[in-house]
Amino acid sequence: xxxxxxxxxxxxxxxxxxxxxxxxxxxxxxxxxxxxxxxxxxxxxxxxxxxxxxxxxxxxxxxxxxxxxxxxxxxxxxxxxxxxxxxxxxxxxxxxxxxxxxxxxxxxxxxx
Amino acid sequence: xxxxxxxxxxxxxxxxxxxxxxxxxxxxxxxxxxxxxxxxxxxxxxxxxxxxxxxxxxxxxxxxxxxxxxxxxxxxxxxxxxxxxxxxxxxxxxxxxxxxxxxxxxxxxxx
Numbered sequence: 001x002x003x004x005x006x007x008x009x010x011x012x013x014x015x016x017x018x019x020x021x022x023x024x025x026x027x028x029x030x031x032x033x034x035x036x037x038x039x040x041x042x043x044x045x046x047x048x049x050x051x052x053x054x055x056x057x058x059x060x061x062x063x064x065x066x067x068x069x070x071x072x073x074x075x076x077x078x079x080x081x082x083x084x085x086x087x088x089x090x091x092x093x094x095x096x097x098x099x100x101x102x103x104x105x106x107x108x109x110x111x112x
Numbered sequence: 113x114x115x116x117x118x119x120x121x122x123x124x125x126x127x128x129x130x131x132x133x134x135x136x137x138x139x140x141x142x143x144x145x146x147x148x149x150x151x152x153x154x155x156x157x158x159x160x161x162x163x164x165x166x167x168x169x170x171x172x173x174x175x176x177x178x179x180x181x182x183x184x185x186x187x188x189x190x191x192x193x194x195x196x197x198x199x200x201x202x203x204x205x206x207x208x209x210x211x212x213x214x215x216x217x218x219x220x221x222x223x
Contacts, residue, residue, distance in 0.1 A: 035213075043156070099161075100146060
């Protein structure tokens, strides 16, 4: 298996623009997570899906953030409008329920 | 709210110099404690899961142990390739399946 695949690896955008991050989880995994990593706050859970259904989005910082999982093999995290403080590395991870999570390589987002 | 504190924040060792990393946690009911390794520019890589106090797991030069309040990652005779950030995370369930991570220990092994 190729592991969790995220795209793009790097994204530079201007403040106010819409940003969409993409994730393909490992086949057979039914849980998917979006995390954000910064130097100040470390890894923070943004949202968690189980069987394509959002279970816990309490970590989503603002209404500017939204996530979807239209099917078992694809998820998106959208930021609209983007702000400089959204600059971070965003990770997608997948797992079988209550098992260890496997992470993608991340998307480094820079909002200028 | 689950909390995870890792210490030290950074550690520099000579090759072959053994040491331990600490992970202290506060959770309502621990269902699993996870150790990950993260290299620069990459996602965290899974190392171990520990489920109950007294449990130990080993992989090459690494051994993870668990008590009711903390976990240790022991590194024996480390090599430069062990240099990385080591992350600890806890899972307590309670309706949310996500992990709560500590901020990590940045480990540098000098040849």
